[in-house]
Amino acid sequence: MTPSEDLAIEVKNLVKRFGDVVAVDGIDLDIRRGECMGLLGPNGAGKTTTVEILEGLQEPTSGQVRILGLDWKKNAVELRRRMGLTLQETRLVEQLTVEETVRLFASFYPRALPIDELIGLVQLGEKRHARVGKLSGGQRQRLALALGLAGDPDLLFLDEPTTGLDPQSRRALWDVVAELKSRGRTVVLTTHYMDEAEVLCDRLVIIDRGRVIARGTPPEIVATLGAEQVIELEAEPALDLERLRPLPAVVSAQRHADRVSLRVKELHVALPAVLREVEGVGVQLRHLSTHRPTLDDVFVGLTGRSLREGTAQEAA
């Protein structure tokens, strides 16, 4: 158990209801100072609602929330000064330049970071005189991040900072987050990208339907599957899960849409057995692939659904 003074955020039994919708359904969180904590989950899981409560933008229905040892009801002014946030969409003045925008935001804080440092940190040096209206999506996101950092916050919230960005812009933003971590800042990141969570986050909670369904470091969460490899198969007609489960080295088997997912311990033992089964029952293979287990496999294992569902449209 981490002593409370080492915690940037302590949340106990957080609940948020909107009429009949239970957006957050009893979440506990301990976020240590200096770590990057990821909140991962599909659309509508309750990530944004949770984060907006932590940011003081929404009131919880019930539960306890302490941020940097402080309370939103009693210490709102100090909390606002010590935290930075970037929202899913930040409205910016299109006619201002990057530098003017950063200067304007920095003027709101008594202890702002120098303008050059902020622009350098988000790698927008070449664009400092460009108008905001002319920036690409990735550059706008990085500018939004610079604005979140203007007050040199102890705690930074990033809500889906790379949604809709191209791979290069996503990587550039990851570099900025890695730099912040190396400066000892606490970062709370929401995302539905597994690769992002695996690269950036020291620890994660996976949220589904307002509840935490897994927590730990990314490798710890993946290890809960107890598998070394995942075999994915599609066959016509469909394979019988009951015949696949007892095969050697198979840990568990699940069907997801047309695809069967087998979590296995030793691939060199399981794969030949699976192929013998396919041949024996005389079905036609449409797809066969293997991969190391990912956070998405854990999610599928726990919910029968994929984290990728609902994000396919954006990724396309």
Ligand SMILES: Nc1ncnc2c1ncn2[C@@H]1O[C@H](COP(=O)(O)OP(=O)(O)OP(=O)(O)O)[C@@H](O)[C@H]1O
């Ligand atoms: N102001 C609101 N009024 C009514 N329902 C809401 C409101 N805000 C959120 N919800 C509902 O609460 C649930 C959780 O939404 P939330 O935005 O927190 O999810 P999320 O995990 O952040 O999803 P996304 O990845 O799409 O941003 C959803 O069912 C959503 O429709």
